[in-house]
Structure formats: C-alpha cells, structure tokens
Amino acid sequence: MMRPEMPMGLIERRPPLETQQSTIWTRRQQAVCVRRAYKKYGQSSNPHVILDGLNMTVPKGCIYGLLGASGCGKTTLLSCIVGRRRLNAGEIWVLGGKPGSTGSGVPGPRIGYMPQEIALYGEFTIRETMQFFGMINGMNPEQVDEKIEFLLKFLQLPPASRPVKNLSGGQQRRVSFAAALLHNPELLILDEPTVGVDPVLRQGIWDHLVHLTKDGGTTVIITTHYIDETRQAHMIGLMRGGKFLAEESPTSLLHKYNCQSLEDVFLKLSVIQNRGKRRRSSILHDITAAIAVPETSPVPAVEALNSICDNTSEMSGEFGDSISPVPLSKRMSICSMQVNNVEMELPPEANIKMSLFDRCKLYQSHHMRALIWKNFLWMWRNVAVMMFIVGLPVAQIVLFCLSIGKDPYGLHLAIVNHETNNKTCPPTDSCELTQLSCQYLYQIELRRQVLDYFDDEESAFRAVKLGKAWGALSFTSNYSISLKERMDEGQSTPDFVIDDSIVSIWLDESNQQISTLLRRDLLFAFQDFATTLAATCNFSTKAVANPIKVND
Numbered sequence: 001m002m003r004p005e006m007p008m009g010l011i012e013r014r015p016p017l018e019t020q021q022s023t024i025w026t027r028r029q030q031a032v033c034v035r036r037a038y039k040k041y042g043q044s045s046n047p048h049v050i051l052d053g054l055n056m057t058v059p060k061g062c063i064y065g066l067l068g069a070s071g072c073g074k075t076t077l078l079s080c081i082v083g084r085r086r087l088n089a090g091e092i093w094v095l096g097g098k099p100g101s102t103g104s105g106v107p108g109p110r111i112g113y114m115p116q117e118i119a120l121y122g123e124f125t126i127r128e129t130m131q132f133f134g135m136i137n138g139m140n141p142e143q144v145d146e147k148i149e150f151l152l153k154f155l156q157l158p159p160a161s162r163p164v165k166n167l168s169g170g171q172q173r174r175v176s177f178a179a180a181l182l183h184n185p186e187l188l189i190l191d192e193p194t195v196g197v198d199p200v201l202r203q204g205i206w207d208h209l210v211h212l213t214k215d216g217g218t219t220v221i222i223t224t225h226y227i228d229e230t231r232q233a234h235m236i237g238l239m240r241g242g243k244f245l246a247e248e249s250p251t252s253l254l255h256k257y258n259c260q261s262l263e264d265v266f267l268k269l270s271v272i273q274n275r276g277k278r279r280r281s282s283i284l285h286d287i288t289a290a291i292a293v294p295e296t297s298p299v300p301a302v303e304a305l306n307s308i309c310d311n312t313s314e315m316s317g318e319f320g321d322s323i324s325p326v327p328l329s330k331r332m333s334i335c336s337m338q339v340n341n342v343e344m345e346l347p348p349e350a351n352i353k354m355s356l357f358d359r360c361k362l363y364q365s366h367h368m369r370a371l372i373w374k375n376f377l378w379m380w381r382n383v384a385v386m387m388f389i390v391g392l393p394v395a396q397i398v399l400f401c402l403s404i405g406k407d408p409y410g411l412h413l414a415i416v417n418h419e420t421n422n423k424t425c426p427p428t429d430s431c432e433l434t435q436l437s438c439q440y441l442y443q444i445e446l447r448r449q450v451l452d453y454f455d456d457e458e459s460a461f462r463a464v465k466l467g468k469a470w471g472a473l474s475f476t477s478n479y480s481i482s483l484k485e486r487m488d489e490g491q492s493t494p495d496f497v498i499d500d501s502i503v504s505i506w507l508d509e510s511n512q513q514i515s516t517l518l519r520r521d522l523l524f525a526f527q528d529f530a531t532t533l534a535a536t537c538n539f540s541t542k543a544v545a546n547p548i549k550v551n552d
C-alpha cells in the first residue's frame, strides 16, 4: 500500500522509523492487542472518558508493566481485556481471539486474573479457595493439592486450613494471586499484586514472573504503583490521559530520556504530552494535509488514515497520540517469542454466529460442579444463616395459621331481643316452643362470639357504626309464636306472621373476611338451633336440615 507523503515540518521534527504493517493476522499473534480503544463512563451528555483511542501491544512471552497515575484507567483497561467490561469503540484481541467470543478461551482457563479488589469467600479456608478455583479451571484435586504446596511456600502463606477471613489484607491479596497462578494460564493479568507485600517477597514474586515467561509460554501484564519494580519487565506502557505516553523496554526508556529512574521518565513524558496537546491543532492540520490524497491516488483516504494510525513510524515520538515510537519488530525481539517462525493455531475470529448448542456449551459441567460445591460449602459454613433462611418461611406459615388460619372468635354482636325485653335467657332442654330466640342466641354463643344487649335498633346500629360490634341482630316480640305458626301453617302462613318470624341481621361489611365468616356462623348457628330443637321435640332432624347434601 502506498503511503501519503508526510509534510516537511513533521519530518523535520520526527525522523520517520521503519514502517510496520498491522494486519489482523499480526494482531492475533500478540498476547494482547488493543487498537483505538475508547471507553467512557457516565451519561453521553457528560461522559467521563477513560480510554481515548488507546493502542497497546503485548507480545507473547513478555512481562508487560502497565503504569500510570491512580485513576488513569489501568483497571478499566484490564477488565476490558479479560472481558468483564466492553469498550465503547475499538478492538481488543486476546490470545488471538476476541474476549467473550466462542472458543477464544477468554474469559476462561487460558487467563489468570487477579483483580484489584479481593474477591474471595471469607468463610473458606485457603485450601477450599484453591479447590474452588481449580475446579472452575478444570483441574482435578490431585493437581490442585500439588500446586497448593508450592504456592503456600512460595507466597509465604499460613497453613492451608486457615480461613481466609482470618488472614491479613496482604495475605488475602497473596491468596488471590495464588488463585490466578494456580492453573498455569497462558496470560496472567495481575492488578497490583505486590500491594502489602514486603520487599523480599516482592522480589521473589518478580523472580517467579521472570521464570514463568522465560520459555515464552506465559505472558504477564502487571500493574503496580511501585514504578521502579517494573525495571524487570520486558516492556512497560506508561498510561496518561487515556493513552500511552510510551510503550518500550525500561532500559531503552531510561536511555532515551536520559533519566535515572522510570519515575523521572514518566514525569518527562507527561510534560511532553502537555506540550503536545498545545501543539496538537497544528499537527492535526499537517496530518489532514497528509491524508488529503488526490482523487487520482490509488489509496483511498480511509486507508491512508488507518495507515497513519496503525503504522508506528509515521507519528512516532508524538506522545499523547498513543502511538508507540518503537517499531513492532523491535518490540517482538524484546520478548522471547519469534512469531514469524511459529505456526500457531489461532482461536476462531469473533462475531461468529453462535448456535443454541454453542451457547449451551458455555455452561460447562465443571463450572456447574464448582458452583454447587461452593454453595454447599458456604451453607455448611453458615449454618445459622441457613437455619434462618429455611426457618423463616416455616415460622411465617405457623404464625399465619395461628393468627389468620383460624376462624375469628370473640366478635361482638349487638342484640335487640324484644321477645325477652332484652334480657339474657338460659337455653331450655324441654320442648317448649317459647323464647326460641334464646336457643338461637345460645348456638351463636357456642361459636364463641360475644353478645351485647341493646334496648332498641338505633343504639345497636350506633354500636356497629362506632366499631363496637361487627353486626346487629333483632328479634320481634312474638318471634317464637310466629316461627311455630309458620312451621304449622306452611303455605297458608300470612305475611305478617312470616315477617315476625324473621331474625333481622345487619353486618359491618368494612372487613369482608370477617363479615363473610360471621354470615356463615349465623347461618350454621340457626341450622344447629333447628336440629337441636327437632331432636328435643322428637321431630325428624332430617326434615329441618338443609335439603342439600354435599357428597365426597
């Protein structure tokens, strides 16, 4: 592909480096390759931009130190790499595939991720924690046990039977680190693993990382606030303002900027980035001119722009534009892997349409087993919580049955009994058909309701209105005579006799449940009163029973 001519001013300021082509193939050969990453938080109207066109290349077999001030977006970038978050724009290739795509193994056992925040179960012992992570990554118990011995010794951890909650903060971070190392992943992503670690152990950790990457089989990306400890990294990326200020080996950075420490390099580059921002408008003008290719040119304008962004030579030295000044070939030689000589089988490309079967494959049996095991262990360790969770519904049901499941009793009823001049009357066991209202009221009392006597209907209604009674019952003065005549005369009973034989009832309907139950009680009480009376007088009880039979 032809490159557009660069303007003279730009060439004078920055001598061009060797042109590097960035193709999908080369991106997939890297351990991690991020291109034009853009990530923001918050509303579109007021976005908080964290990654602003960031490019990052982590060759395989490399220790890559990701450095930057607190809050510059290191954790955000790492969580996009492991597939916990998504970019708003741009591309990420991890171990040849896109995070989350089918068959990429990312997230999955190909990656070991130690997050910044501790994500361990406090109730579990160190051994159980390791067993859980081992199970998730498809390891068998023997393999886990073997690895535990080494990791406990190497990371100076207490005995494996110690619960995680009883460990210090630094020890818990080391357990989290051990969990990331456990399954020998191809790519180790460590977010501040050396926080709370003494200098001797810190050196031990770095030595181990160097050992892991020696044969090129493992790649490590590590963030740390101790900038100088990254001298042992093969490459470091200095992040600021959502971009990389540089992506180079520590020695070449120290040499190039003539500094004694990487902190000084970082400061120098920050100053250059600030200057670069001020000059940016004029540089942008130069670039626009560079890609303003004539219509006759065989290179389309979009390709020309991509070429400028992807090839490291054109804009090298312009920090803050997130383009590394190191040619790709040099970066590759820093690390142990010579990609050109290796024929590798790459995972499938992203955005492949997934069938339902493929989706089901995401739910692997060892994941399910690990989760079930973890949940049972958690329940076992939290017996009190479990008893509460199981016992609460039982207690609720018992309380419900005790309070609501029973029929209500002790309900007050306002009685106006003109037949007895509102006097209470005892029930009789003789067949005298006088004061039948008393016998009916007695049946109501048997249902444990409370009878309050009133002189007239008006005062009985007032009691109901004031909520002192749930209902009012009124008997006429010749209730018993009328009822008897009604039974004797049958069809020829005059209307006024029928009216006198009726018990008038008014119920408070404000609580439908109570009024329904009360209505049922009053009807059943009358049924019992009629049956008892029939039995006392040697009548057929069946004749007075309700002519409805509910069968089984």
Ligand SMILES: Nc1ncnc2c1ncn2[C@@H]1O[C@H](COP(=O)(O)OP(=O)(O)OP(=O)(O)O)[C@@H](O)[C@H]1O
Pocket: 041, 042, 048, 050, 068, 069, 070, 071, 072, 073, 074, 075, 076, 077, 116
């Ligand atoms: N979920 C979120 N919603 C909104 N803002 C967020 C969220 N997560 C992180 N941020 C913001 O994004 C910025 C970058 O956060 P990030 O954790 O990536 O920084 P960092 O470089 O890892 O910091 P440190 O070195 O202190 O861990 C911070 O300003 C943070 O407040």
